[in-house]
Structures are given as C-alpha cells and as structure tokens.
Amino acid sequence: MKARRLNVMEALNAGMAHELESDADVVLMGEDVGRAGGIFRTTSGLQQRFGSARVIDTPLDEKGIVAHAVGMALYGLRPIVEIQFSGFIHDAFEHIMFCATRYRWASGGQYSCPMVIRSPSYGGIKGGFWHSQSCEAYFVHQGGIKILTPATVDDAYRMMIAAIRDPDPVLLVEPVPLYRALSDEIVLDGQAAEIGRAEVVRAGQDVSVLTYGPIRHQVAKVADDLAAQTGIDVEIIDLRCLIPYDIGCILDSVTKTGRAVIVHEAPLSLGFGAELAAVIQEKAFGYLHTPVLRVAAPDVPYHFSIGDECYRPDAGRIRIAIERIMEFEH
Amino acid sequence: MKARRLNVMEALNAGMAHELESDADVVLMGEDVGRAGGIFRTTSGLQQRFGSARVIDTPLDEKGIVAHAVGMALYGLRPIVEIQFSGFIHDAFEHIMFCATRYRWASGGQYSCPMVIRSPSYGGIKGGFWHSQSCEAYFVHQGGIKILTPATVDDAYRMMIAAIRDPDPVLLVEPVPLYRALSDEIVLDGQAAEIGRAEVVRAGQDVSVLTYGPIRHQVAKVADDLAAQTGIDVEIIDLRCLIPYDIGCILDSVTKTGRAVIVHEAPLSLGFGAELAAVIQEKAFGYLHTPVLRVAAPDVPYHFSIGDECYRPDAGRIRIAIERIMEFEH
Amino acid sequence: MAGKRKSGKKPAAGGGRAGGYCPLGDAVRAGIRQVIDAQGRLTGDLPEPDLDRDTLIRLYEMMVLVRAIDERGWVLQRSGRVEFWIPHKGLEAVHIAATMAFARNDWIFLGYRHPGALLLRGAALVQLFAQFFGRRDEPFKGRRLPTLMGDRRLNVVPMTTQVGSYIPHACGAAWGAKIKGDDTRFLTFFGDGATSRGEFHSALNFAGIFKPPVVFICENNGWAVTTPASAQTASRTFAQKGDAYAVRNLRVDGNDPLAVYAAAREARDLAAKEAPSLIEAVTYRLGFHTSSDNPDLYREPEEVEEWAAWDPLIRTCKYLERKGYWGKRQEADLWTRCTRDIDAAVEQAEAMPLPDPASMFDDTFEQMTWMLEEQKAALLGDLERCS
Amino acid sequence: MAGKRKSGKKPAAGGGRAGGYCPLGDAVRAGIRQVIDAQGRLTGDLPEPDLDRDTLIRLYEMMVLVRAIDERGWVLQRSGRVEFWIPHKGLEAVHIAATMAFARNDWIFLGYRHPGALLLRGAALVQLFAQFFGRRDEPFKGRRLPTLMGDRRLNVVPMTTQVGSYIPHACGAAWGAKIKGDDTRFLTFFGDGATSRGEFHSALNFAGIFKPPVVFICENNGWAVTTPASAQTASRTFAQKGDAYAVRNLRVDGNDPLAVYAAAREARDLAAKEAPSLIEAVTYRLGFHTSSDNPDLYREPEEVEEWAAWDPLIRTCKYLERKGYWGKRQEADLWTRCTRDIDAAVEQAEAMPLPDPASMFDDTFEQMTWMLEEQKAALLGDLERCS
Ligand SMILES: Cc1ncc(C[n+]2csc(CCOP(=O)(O)OP(=O)(O)O)c2C)c(N)n1
Numbered sequence A, B: 001m002k003a004r005r006l007n008v009m010e011a012l013n014a015g016m017a018h019e020l021e022s023d024a025d026v027v028l029m030g031e032d033v034g035r036a037g038g039i040f041r042t043t044s045g046l047q048q049r050f051g052s053a054r055v056i057d058t059p060l061d062e063k064g065i066v067a068h069a070v071g072m073a074l075y076g077l078r079p080i081v082e083i084q085f086s087g088f089i090h091d092a093f094e095h096i097m098f099c100a101t102r103y104r105w106a107s108g109g110q111y112s113c114p115m116v117i118r119s120p121s122y123g124g125i126k127g128g129f130w131h132s133q134s135c136e137a138y139f140v141h142q143g144g145i146k147i148l149t150p151a152t153v154d155d156a157y158r159m160m161i162a163a164i165r166d167p168d169p170v171l172l173v174e175p176v177p178l179y180r181a182l183s184d185e186i187v188l189d190g191q192a193a194e195i196g197r198a199e200v201v202r203a204g205q206d207v208s209v210l211t212y213g214p215i216r217h218q219v220a221k222v223a224d225d226l227a228a229q230t231g232i233d234v235e236i237i238d239l240r241c242l243i244p245y246d247i248g249c250i251l252d253s254v255t256k257t258g259r260a261v262i263v264h265e266a267p268l269s270l271g272f273g274a275e276l277a278a279v280i281q282e283k284a285f286g287y288l289h290t291p292v293l294r295v296a297a298p299d300v301p302y303h304f305s306i307g308d309e310c311y312r313p314d315a316g317r318i319r320i321a322i323e324r325i326m327e328f329e330h
Numbered sequence C, D: 001m002a003g004k005r006k007s008g009k010k011p012a013a014g015g016g017r018a019g020g021y022c023p024l025g026d027a028v029r030a031g032i033r034q035v036i037d038a039q040g041r042l043t044g045d046l047p048e049p050d051l052d053r054d055t056l057i058r059l060y061e062m063m064v065l066v067r068a069i070d071e072r073g074w075v076l077q078r079s080g081r082v083e084f085w086i087p088h089k090g091l092e093a094v095h096i097a098a099t100m101a102f103a104r105n106d107w108i109f110l111g112y113r114h115p116g117a118l119l120l121r122g123a124a125l126v127q128l129f130a131q132f133f134g135r136r137d138e139p140f141k142g143r144r145l146p147t148l149m150g151d152r153r154l155n156v157v158p159m160t161t162q163v164g165s166y167i168p169h170a171c172g173a174a175w176g177a178k179i180k181g182d183d184t185r186f187l188t189f190f191g192d193g194a195t196s197r198g199e200f201h202s203a204l205n206f207a208g209i210f211k212p213p214v215v216f217i218c219e220n221n222g223w224a225v226t227t228p229a230s231a232q233t234a235s236r237t238f239a240q241k242g243d244a245y246a247v248r249n250l251r252v253d254g255n256d257p258l259a260v261y262a263a264a265r266e267a268r269d270l271a272a273k274e275a276p277s278l279i280e281a282v283t284y285r286l287g288f289h290t291s292s293d294n295p296d297l298y299r300e301p302e303e304v305e306e307w308a309a310w311d312p313l314i315r316t317c318k319y320l321e322r323k324g325y326w327g328k329r330q331e332a333d334l335w336t337r338c339t340r341d342i343d344a345a346v347e348q349a350e351a352m353p354l355p356d357p358a359s360m361f362d363d364t365f366e367q368m369t370w371m372l373e374e375q376k377a378a379l380l381g382d383l384e385r386c387s
C-alpha cells in the first residue's frame, strides 16, 4: 500500500471512512456533519459516500445527540458522534459519564455502549473560551470511559479506528489547532492504534516531560532548543491515552530521570497533571530528585484576545519549568 | 442567646430560615422543597413561613432549576437551589460550571451570580450509585465556584449562611448520612462560617490526615484507636472548603508531621486528593518522609448491596493507610 | 390534568372538596379514551379489543400477581428485609397491557414500577426478589436499588435511575433498529414528572424528525413525589406535547387495560409505518412514592379514595365476571397461588448469597484497565487485612 | 417551515426549483402576520402601528447602520483585522423593532446577531468596534469573541455563547423581577436551532407555570449553520411549540419591522398580565453563518435571491417613501453618515490597547482566591522572564 500525505483532519476522515466502509453498524452523527461535512470539514464527503441514513445531520442538541447514540449503541450499532466544539460537550455530560459508561456495569454486563464521542479541543485558534476548551479532565474521575487524544497524523487515523472498534465508550479528544496545520505521510492500512500506550517522543536522561495534545510539538521544540543551548537532555512522553494511561512508560522514564514536568493546556486544578503528579510521587517517591512540576493554564476561562498568547502554556513557560526543575535545590 | 440541640438537617434548615428572614432577595427552589419540605425534610416549614413565591416547588428538571436560578441571580436575587440528590446534578453541569461561574468574568465584572447549589452527597444510606454520589471533584477543575462541605452541626448552619451571603456561586456539598445521625448544641446567632478555613479536628505529631465530609468522623475514631493502641499520633484536618482550600493549615501540618494521608469518599482518579497530593509534594517536598497516600473509593460506581460496606472507605482502610505510611521505608 | 384540582403552586388548603379528583368518570370530556367503565362495562368509546379468554385471564392474573408483589415488597421493606421499595399499586394496567400489545422480541425501556413487563416475558419470580434483596445471582449482580429491573434476555432494558434520561435511549435504540433494517419495535414508559426534563424534549424532537419505531407511554399517575401533575406543566394534557414535535399522540384511561392494550397495539403497528406515538396513560399512584415517602404531607385522602374506586384490578375483574370468565373461586385461588409463589420466591431469594467485593470491578470495561486491576487488588488486600 | 423546501435529511439534489423558498409572499396561508408587503404597502393584516415620523426614521436609520456595520465587520475580518465575524445581514428588522417595542429599563438577553439592541440603547459605535477588536476598554475587557455583545448599563445581558443556554436565564431573571415586585419586562432572542436544546424546553415549561414577564423571540432565519430549519424539528412552526407549555404564541414576518414591533409591543403589555409569549419571527440569514462558513456547501443561490427580494431594508425604505418620509437624498446621506461614523469608530477602536495578561484573573470571584493569586503571580513571573 502506498503512503499518502494527509493532514490531521484528513486522517481522521480516513479513519472514519475506513470503519464506515468495513462495518455496517458504524454510523456518524452530529450537527452539520452530513451534507456540509462538518464545520471543520472533518467529515467531508462521508454522507455522500455512505448515505444520509448512516451519516446523519442532527438537530442542535448535544444532549440529544449523545443520548440517542447511547440508545443506538445499546441496540448494537457503533455510533460516532461529533460534538461541534468540546465547549459544548457539557450538556451531554450526564449521558456520557453516567449513561454510556454505566450501562455495562449497571446491567450486570448484559448491555454495552460502544461509541465514540469526538470532542474537538485545545486552543490556538482565537476561539475565546467556548471554542478553545480542554475539558478532558472532567471525564477522568470515576473513569468509565477511555480517553484518547492524537497529536500526530498517524495517531489521528489509528486512534479513530481504535476508538470505533473499542467495545466501550471512548472520548476522542481531537486537536483542532492541528487539523490543517500538521500533515504527514501515512499508509491507510486500517491498522488501529493500541489503546493505553504512551509514545516516547524523544529519549533523554535529565528530566521527563509528560504531555499530551498539540502542545507536544511545542515541548519537542523546547527540548531541541535546550539540548542545543544548555545540554539539558529532555525525555518527552506523549501520553496519548488518559484512561488508561501508560504507567509503565511513565515510571520507566521518571525513575530514570528523577524529574518530571507535566504539561497540558487544561487548567491546573484537577487537570490530568494532578493525577499524574499524585501517582508519580506515590510510586516513584524514592527516585525523585525534585517535586513533580505542572505547567498548565490557570483556573480561569480562556481569554479571547490574549488567550492564545498568554493563557495557553507556551514554549517559554515550558522551558522555564524545565530549567526550574533542573535547578531545584532542597 | 440560648443553645439548642439540632441535628444537621435542622441546622441547615435554620441557616436557610435565618437568611430567608433577613434578606428578602433570598429564594429557595427545587423539586418537592416547598409544601412537603423536601424529600429529606431539610426545608420543612419554610414554604409555610415564607410563602410559595419565595419557597418554590419546581418541575422535575435539574437543568431548568439551576438555569432559572442563574437568571434570578443575574437579576439580583440570591437563589438557593436544591438538587434532590447529587447524583442528579449532572444535568445542570453546564449551567453551574459554564454559566453561573462565567457571567462575572464574561461580562467584564458587570454581572454576578450569587447562588447556592445544595448537593446532598456521600454514601452510607444504601442508596446505590445514584443516591450515594460524591461528585464534588467535577466542580473543582477551572475553579469558578466555591465548594463548601459541612460535617458538623455548627458548619451545617454557618456554612449555609456563608454560602447564601457569598457574592458568587457556591456548591454546598451536604452530608446526607449525617442529616439525622448527628446532633449537637448550637446557638442560632446568624454568624456565618469563614470560607476557606480548614479545621484541625485533632492535633498530632506523626501523620496528617486530610479529609472532608462525613468520613471525618470515622477518621477521628481511627485516630483515637491508634493513639490508644499504638501510640501513633494523628493530626486530622477537616478541609471544609475545597475551593478555596486552606493551604496554610495543610502545609503547617504536613511540614510538621512529614506524612500525609488524604481520605475522601469520592473515587480515586482525579478525586480532590489528586490535587492535594500534587500540591503537597510540590510545596512540601523537602519535608516529606514518605509519599502522600490517598484513601478513596475505587473508580467504579457505588454498589447497592455491598457498597456501604466495601466500596466506601471505612475505618479499616483508613487505619491501614496510616499504618502503612508510618511503616514506609524508602 | 383537566378535571383535576389545581393544587399547583398554591395547594388548596386541605379538605372540604368532595370529588373532582379523578377524571376517569368524565373521560370523554377530558379526551381520555376508554373501553370499560368503573364497573367493567363497555363504554362504547374505543372498541373492545379482540382478545381471547386465555389472554384476558392471563392479563388479569398478571395484574393480581404484580399487586401481590407490591404488597409483599412493602412488608419486606417495613420489616427491614428489603432496603427500599417503590410501590406500583394502581399502576398495573398500563405496563402489563402495553407489554402484552408488543411482541416478545420488541424492546422495552421501563421505569421502576413495572415488574409485570419482566414477568410477562418469562422472568421467574425468584429473579425479581433476588434483585429486591440485592443478591449476587440476579441479572445486575446486586448492584442496583430494588425495583430497578430489567433483563437483556427478555429484551427489557434496565432503567437509568435518573428520571426520564432513558427516553432518548429508547428512541435511539429504535432508530438503530430502523437503520439496521430490523423489524424490532420499541416501547418505553416514563412518568408525568419525566416530561419536564430535556431528555423528553430531545427524544420527541428526534422522533418527529427521524421517525424511529418507538412508542412513548407517559404514565401520568398524578404525582411526581410530592408534586402534582398540574404543577409539572401548564399544558392541558401531556399527550398534546407531541404536537410540538409532530408526533402522533393520544390519551387513554390508564386504569383500563383494554384501552391501554388497544392504544398500544395500534401505536405498535403505526410505529413500523414511520409514525412514532406518544400515549398519555392517565392513572394514579395509589401507594407511596417510595418507602421513604409520606403522602400525608401533600395529598388528600379523598383523592386516593376517589381513584381507588377506579382500581384497575376491580374493573378488570368485573369485566371478566361479566364475560363469564371469572368468579369468586378463581379469585380466591389466584390470590392463594400468588401468595404461595411469592413465599417460595422470597425464601429462595433471601437465601441466595450477596455479591463478592471483587465483583464490584467487573463489567466496567469489557477488559478491565490496569488502573482498576490495581485498585481492585488494593481494596481486596485491605479488606483481607481488616477481616 | 410551511412553504419552505423540505431539504431535511435528504436535501434536494441542487438546482431546478424555481421559487417556493420564501413563505413571506404567502404569509396568510403560513400563518405569518404582516403589516407591509415586499413593496412596503400595507397588507391589511396586522394594523399599522402608531409610530410617528421620527420614530420610523430612527428605526430605518438604525437598520441601515447595522447593515453598514455588518459590511464593515466582514471586510475587517477578511483583511485579518478582526479575528472572526458573525454576520447579521437580513436580520435587522427583528431585533431592532423588538428592542424599540420595549422600555429602556427592560432587560434584553440577546444572541450574536443583534448589535442594534445596544445601539438603540445608547452604546457608542466605538464600544462595539472595541469589542470586535478584543480591546481592553470595552465592557468585557476583550475577553469574548467579536459580536458577543452586551452591556449592563444598557440592561443588555451578554450571550452565553452556547446556543440557547440563556433562554432560561432570561426567563429566570423575569421571574426574579416578578418575585421582587418590579415592573421590568424581559425580552430574549434566539434562533431556530436553539429551540432543539433542553434549555428551550425548560424555559418554556417554567414560563407556562410561573408566568414571568418575558417575551421569547425565536428568530427563525432558516438555518442553523448548515442545517435548514425544516430539519431542526418536524413541527410545522416554531411558534406552535408554545402550545405544549400553554405559552401564548404567534408567527410574524421577521423582515417586516412594523409587524415585529406590533407583536412585540402587544407581547410586552401582556407579559405584565401574566402572559409570557413566544414569537416566531420568520426571517432569513442572507449572509454566511460566520466568517468560517461556506454556504455554497449547503444552500441554493436561488433561495438567497428569493429572500433578498424581501430584504427588510428595502421594504422599510419603500414604506417610508410611500409615506413621504424618505427620499433618495436622505438615503445617500444616511449611508455617507454611517460610513463616516464607522470609519471613525474603527480608527479609534483599533488604536485602543489590548488587555494586560494580569486582567485575565480579574472578575473570577468578587474577591480573588489565594489559588488564583498564586497562579497569577506565577504566570506573570513566567511572562516577565520570557520577555
Ligand atoms: C433526574 C432525576 N431527578 C430527580 C430524581 C428523584 N426522583 C425519583 S422519582 C421522582 C419523581 C418521578 O416522577 P414521575 O416521572 O411522575 O414518575 P413516578 O414516580 O410518578 O412514577 C424523582 C423526583 C431522579 N431519580 N432523577
């Protein structure tokens, strides 16, 4: 099979197309996803190809969309639902967290809800606080849902496939700022990503940076700069999955470097970094030379006119945290 | 003023009555709160006393209840809304987290939403997974709401008053299992609790146990037992407020004892303990003899027939954690 | 809600009101369709459905069994053997007759007052009681509150516990069947209170647009805990809410199993022809809301009395007697049998084991994550150490 | 939606359809109330409202100003000076006429296509442009997307951004005023798409029961992004949804400011008499959904053309001309004035400073918590160190 050059959006589209093609139970629904292919065009051409019974334009009702998908999933379909922006997912919170994730357990294993909730997330598109949200952390507590977040073309395609094939509900946290900005060669071979594996983006000896989402690319840049300018050797781990996260990979890295910085776009308090810091200090206590540090957005809404520049963690703040952890003295 | 003996429910009722009496802008609304005084009878007699225009029986619609209260608060009222069980709060998630908490900021400080959301929480009443939920952690991330949780008669009364008088939205996480089970003497003097202060329930030298909610009473029992049986001297802190939590009190304790165990009823992953552990290891790194440990419910739903016994953290598990942290070796 | 007292926001200050609580006596004026009256006589409104003797007897026997279960559940709860009880006295006709109107492989999404749906589909009594006792070997493995029933083998989906949240699940499942080209139809029951939730709105709106084969039955039993139906909405009826979504709708006498059967049957047929229906079944909760409730705080005894005269069991019994299908002997025998069967089921169910702590972790994901494995090991270790 | 093409789930495969898109030509049949026709002539349906010459001219001038703002906003966005733009071309009549029908101290909860509401209440043009440019010294301190406007000093509440979420806020605020015994009335605008959300259901249900002094205006502009109104619900009209809640309702021609004014005025008067209203204003979004949209993907040019013939500016202008209140000279002057005023506002607004990073932390709570103080200090320290 030949490699093709796709951007993230096209890779997501290809992943959906592959599954729509190979499994008649897969359906796709959401606001504007059909005829026009979604407001980002992530679903372009899919209704034309698979028909309006399977690629469905819905009313403007996030709760209704997810709740109906829950019913479809109970019946045996594998719905993919698009929430137009993750900022509008909250209306469906009950149905994601306390319906989709509960039917299996609450029915004694009789029913299940295999479904994918696509949640376009992250800042950097001058979207203001509703169109730049990173709200994945809300879905971690009581963890009945898998949470995947691709930050490469390969992951976009393969995580989409993995999410659709998974027998349980999956939240796919999509990187809006990378939709068109990032492209890469990929072979569209229908291979699913493995759920629960982190990726060591860069091996290093001095400090582990644990991150996920588009900001991974800023971290990589900082690491290269630091290596060139200061000799600090950063190991970068893209978590890729929050539930379940890859504890083995994290501990291998942190016990090696003795230092961990967590970077995410979501706000600090009870962001996913809190869980990671709590777990790392518990499981790797004896190995840590320094406390685990977190780089995150503050606990305030995403600012429209200066948020992309000052609210979202950036290379500067990531670098400062790494330098700080390297200079740490008891 | 003479002290009276009240249970927690009566103290909450007295707090509401005091504010309904002294501030004409205070209103109370929710399912069944009026004529019948709520399914727990926490609001008994209030409609009879303050009339059905101010103590309002609403339709069965948590989203509608909170959303209408948001509008009332914008207009200048101080609504108290009752969610019948915290398990039903999720439908109102968007309006609590992204409306009530956002109007002030999003309007550049022009509008505000002073309102109290009463969320009867915690397990121990054989309620199964919808009627035993501890879901306060969901409201911490992006922290635009204050979170108070009383576990004594005094706090029930005074936190209710503090919450109603606060100029911003407050989530009042009420201890259902203590409603009738705990009573105490109290002077109904209309004094509000101070928001943001923890309580040192028991001073000790060896290990700090940070907790909140009804389980504080089990922790106290364990501490007494341990003191008597093993000589381990436990310091207990009832956090009382999650946003803002009392960092001074926590750090004073942990830097003194060098050991911290966090105990809560909510599930482990991204429960409030995660944030505390992350912050403590960061701010008190040099003082810690051991990692911070967490005692929490597992990340599964609250089981009906064995949940009160095996799911909810109990004295046994709390004691084991304390013993473990005292025995910790690098 | 026409014909009912408007207790709404300002409840009538107790007593004095003779009658006017129950609209079934004036059903035509209230737009409520009926087959039989309080005495089991044909009213001439809806035609008598074409049901044979055995079926009618089965219908009645099930209603009695369900009543007997309620009585027993109540006693078990009051004596502390069952933790919690949700009564269904007076509500037997709606769910039993509607279930009979559907095929065995049609799906039902039910509430918490509908044991007859399971029993009609073949669930053993002991299975129900095992659920009430929270025992290990019932479909939900003891995980859920008593009376939250269901069983996949019987195509009965367990309730979500949040009132009304499952309405769009039922609608979505029906839509799924339509997409798959299956012939399955779907039935869901929910209360008057449930119509206030956004889920009702979502489901009816989607149903109007996508036309899945679903029948919504709003069991208007007069109350949502302490809130009268008249305070739940200002709409004259619950049925007419269907108009807002172009969903076919009607009101039936929910204490008349023949009317419910006729309406449900017709709706089931239409469902396959792209016409979902909303049926408001006007009935009355004769019992408490739950075992934690105290109706004295919010309703008049006269109201309960007036409705008790329309008890679906009495009406159905009289109808059968009129037809010569039933008599005093059968009635006595039936109650004896029910009592005996329930005795046996209770004894057997109560003796069953409780679930293991380890089982709390099962059925979270198809394959447990390491996170839960670790939490499970830690918890079991702690429990071990404590014991 | 009567009279509109049923593109719904299966959109008509492009082209060929001559006419039939715009129901305003056949308003009576569609139950749409009108004062004037496309030529500005009285139709004889609704009576001509009693508005004096100055008021009518003010109405028209505001419509033109708002149109000119839209044109400028578009250009500013396309040239990268404004980040984002939500057009309101074609929608001037609804919000401007309705705002005029309400008193200055009545509250308005608006959407994102309603600059006229603020301008009528006295906001300076430069304030609006400062908001579009995200500048520090506008009411929201640069925090919000362009066109999400509001100003407490003018009793105009800013939109929540989630479509429809503010409908119950408006209803709740009105209820609050009723409880306080104030005479304030409330007006809210939302789209056809917004009616699908649970918030619409909640608000209408509460409004029917508690009767707050609120007027709901559903601005049915034919589309919710790429979704036609005919696919939003199967209901024949949006207005009739009010019946499900016993809320008074009607449809008006949303491109006829006189009809909107008359309906809004009457509704405002009734609101104080315990009758909230739902008004469906049938109109059309002539522009893109937002600057990120591409209507070629989902709608026919013929549809836009047909609606353009009903442009509210043209109709109003013709009406004024007929009355002898307006002529070519005034028209040219007005546009010149608008352009000049906008030029000045743009220049002034663009020169204003952006917000300080520190200001992100303001207005979270009345008193900032230590948590935010600490995060602020850390962030400012980092920014300092980076610069
Ligand atoms: C979302 C939600 N809110 C509140 C409750 C608590 N609750 C349980 S039953 C009930 C009343 C339901 O009334 P209705 O829908 O009429 O059904 P009925 O109990 O009368 O059968 C309430 C408020 C709940 N279970 N779910």
Ligand SMILES: Cc1ncc(C[n+]2csc(CCOP(=O)(O)OP(=O)(O)O)c2C)c(N)n1
Residues within 6 Å of the ligand: A031, A060, A062, A084, A088, D111, D113, D161, D162, D163, D190, D191, D192, D193, D194, D195, D221, D223, D224, D225, D285, D289
């Ligand atoms: C809850 C929510 N879901 C989705 C969106 C994204 N969105 C913005 S405008 C819009 C369409 C709104 O349609 P309508 O209510 O008819 O208003 P119009 O844009 O036509 O004025 C959508 C889907 C949103 N802002 N909020």
Ligand SMILES: [Mg+2]
Residues within 6 Å of the ligand: C191, C192, C193, C219, C220, C221, C222, C223, C224, C225
């Ligand atoms: Mg009911």
Ligand SMILES: [Mg+2]
Residues within 6 Å of the ligand: D191, D192, D193, D219, D220, D221, D222, D223, D224, D225
């Ligand atoms: Mg629209």
